[in-house]
Structure formats: C-alpha cells, structure tokens
Amino acid sequence: MGSRIALFSVAAAAAVLLSACTAPTTGPAPLKSPSPEGSTAVTFNPPSIDSVPNDENGKAIKLGYDLMNDTKKLLPNNVGNQLSCSSCHAQAGTVEKELSLVGVASVYPQYRDREAAISTLEDRVNQCLQRSMNGKPIPYDSTEMRAFSMYMSYISKGIPEGTNPPWRGQNVKIDVSNPNLQEGQKLYQQSCAACHGANGEGTPAGPAVWGPNSFNDGAGMANLSKMAAFVKVNMPKAPMGGENPGALTDAQARDVSAWILSHDRPHFPGKSKDFPKGRPQN
Numbered sequence: 001m002g003s004r005i006a007l008f009s010v011a012a013a014a015a016v017l018l019s020a021c022t023a024p025t026t027g028p029a030p031l032k033s034p035s036p037e038g039s040t041a042v043t044f045n046p047p048s049i050d051s052v053p054n055d056e057n058g059k060a061i062k063l064g065y066d067l068m069n070d071t072k073k074l075l076p077n078n079v080g081n082q083l084s085c086s087s088c089h090a091q092a093g094t095v096e097k098e099l100s101l102v103g104v105a106s107v108y109p110q111y112r113d114r115e116a117a118i119s120t121l122e123d124r125v126n127q128c129l130q131r132s133m134n135g136k137p138i139p140y141d142s143t144e145m146r147a148f149s150m151y152m153s154y155i156s157k158g159i160p161e162g163t164n165p166p167w168r169g170q171n172v173k174i175d176v177s178n179p180n181l182q183e184g185q186k187l188y189q190q191s192c193a194a195c196h197g198a199n200g201e202g203t204p205a206g207p208a209v210w211g212p213n214s215f216n217d218g219a220g221m222a223n224l225s226k227m228a229a230f231v232k233v234n235m236p237k238a239p240m241g242g243e244n245p246g247a248l249t250d251a252q253a254r255d256v257s258a259w260i261l262s263h264d265r266p267h268f269p270g271k272s273k274d275f276p277k278g279r280p281q282n
C-alpha cells in the first residue's frame with residue numbers, strides 16, 4: 001500500500017508542480033520521453049480487482065474501478081453521453097489490446113502534441129471526460145479523481161516508472177486514404193449494427209458509435225486512423241455477419257470507421273485549439 005500512496009502523491013505533487021511551471025515564456029518541455037517502441041522487459045499482468053485490500057486505499061481503488069464501468073451513473077453531471085470509460089478501455093482498461101490502461105500511471109506526466117503541453121494522468125482523465133464522454137471535467141482534488149488515479153496506479157503495479165509499455169496504443173498503422181463509404185455502410189449493417197444499432201445509437205450489446213450519445217468530434221476515437229486501428233484489432237466483438245474478431249482487413253477497418261465518422265456527433269467547443277503546431281501525421 002505504501003507504494004500506492006507514494007505513486008499517488010508523486011502524481012499529485014507533479015500536478016501541482018506542473019501547474020506552476022507551465023509558464024508560456026518557457027514553453028513546454030518533455031519530462032519523460034518514453035521510446036515509441038516501448039520497453040520489452042515488462043509483461044502484461046495486471047492484478048485482479050478481487051485482490052484489492054480491505055482498507056481505505058482499497059476502497060478508493062474499488063471506487064475507481066466502479067467509475068470506469070458505471071461512469072454515467074456515478075458522474076451524472078460530468079458525463080454527457082451514454083458511454084462508460086470501459087466502452088473504449090474495455091473491462092476497466094485491463095484488456096491488453098483494447099486501449100489498455102495498464103502501466104499508464106508509470107508513463108505520466110508526458111508531453112502531448114494535441115494540447116502542445118504537458119499532461120498529467122489526471123489531465124488525461126479530464127480530457128476523456130470532456131471529449132470521449134462529451135462531458136465536463138471533475139475537480140483535481142475530488143474523491144473521484146483520487147479514485148481514478150488510485151485505480152490506474154493499482155493496475156500499473158510492477159511497471160517501472162518511465163516505462164512505455166509495448167501494449168500501449170494499438171501499434172497498428174492503417175492507410176486511411178480514400179475510404180469507400182458504400183463498402184463501409186454494407187459492412188456496418190452486416191457485422192456491427194446488431195450490437196451498435198442500425199443508426200449508431202447503441203444497444204445493450206454495444207455502445208453508441210455516432211449521434212448524441214456518442215463521443216464528440218474532439219475525441220481520440222473521432223480520428224479516422226485511431227478508430228480504424230481500434231476496430232481492426234478489436235471488432236466485431238463477437239463473430240457477426242461472417243466476420244470474426246480481429247480479422248478485418250485494413251480496407252474493411254478503414255471503410256467501416258469512415259462510415260461511422262461520416263455521421264453527426266456532438267461538437268467539442270475547444271477543438272479549433274487542438275494541435276497548435278499542426279496535426280502530427282498519423
């Protein structure tokens with residue numbers, strides 16, 4: 001437990017330090033620059049939520065876990081759609097290739113292109129709340145923010161500070177030029193609509209992928225190459241319409257993602273301020 005408290009206080013101290021040292025005159029500098037290839041020395045082996053201790057720290061970790069899964073119910077004023085964190089970070093971030101959050105506590109604070117600033121883990125939670133959840137940030141000193149941090153530190157146990165775990169990101173690059181929307185529409189109706197709804201509205205078997213209950217246009221998932229990589233590796237979630245999980249071709253993942261992103265979704269008001277140095281090639 002000592003190490004969890006330590007991890008949390010390091011993050012909290014860093015957050016305080018950072019807010020004090022991001023003066024525009026000096027400009028942001030990377031605190032850590034993990035290699036994009038990741039470290040090969042670490043293994044994916046997050047501790048089970050069932051082994052959380054029965055004490056105050058354990059309570060915070062379990063609240064963090066519940067917040068990941070029941071986000072809307074527990075943060076009704078901060079979540080603006082029908083998604084949970086686990087809609088994308090599957091099973092509270094513990095599925096290796098599905099936007100896993102295992103090890104993130106060891107990666108932050110970090111410089112980010114989108115904001116052209118240093119982000120802490122807590123900033124990232126609030127960015128996903130504002131963009132992926134089309135909602136509002138939670139206070140940095142709230143019980144809920146502490147719980148998110150404690151939970152992510154818990155599942156990052158054993159991953160050395162400064163390590164960029166190899167499973168982070170999708171590690172899949174898909175050429176997303178010239179998508180075929182007609183092909184995308186066909187594939188969507190055949191292999192995705194049963195779970196995500198004929199109009200992208202979501203069903204009990206899968207979250208909304210477009211429309212008012214989906215992520216907004218400032219979310220990471222609204223980026224075609226990011227969604228295509230996620231879809232290629234993880235969708236369909238179960239065999240559907242002749243397609244199997246993780247077996248779509250690059251072109252299928254590109255077309256169906258482009259079809260999803262061709263529909264209306266909520267607008268992120270701060271979007272025009274993203275990538276002040278230009279969007280990186282991805």
Ligand code: HEC
Pocket residue numbers: 068071083084085086087088089099101104107121124125128129132133148168169215219220221226
């Ligand atoms: C619509 C999908 C979606 C939802 C919902 C979502 N996220 Fe994310 N999240 C992403 C994507 C995509 C990224 C990677 C963003 C990028 O590369 O710019 C990300 C990144 C993150 C990161 C940084 C991970 C890293 O490896 O650097 C954290 C932490 C995080 N999300 C936490 C949360 C939390 C907590 C919630 C719920 C409050 C949440 N996310 C909801 C899609 C989502």
Ligand code: HEC
Pocket residue numbers: 083086087088090091098187188191192193194195196205206207208209214221227231235236237238239240256257
């Ligand atoms: C058997 C049900 C099922 C099928 C079929 C399915 N999905 Fe999903 N999808 C899910 C579930 C459940 C999640 C939430 C994450 C998780 O638990 O894996 C999800 C998450 C997603 C997400 C991220 C969350 C969001 O709301 O945006 C996208 C994008 C997505 N699926 C696209 C697709 C595409 C494209 C297809 C068809 C090729 C597809 N899915 C087929 C069940 C399904």
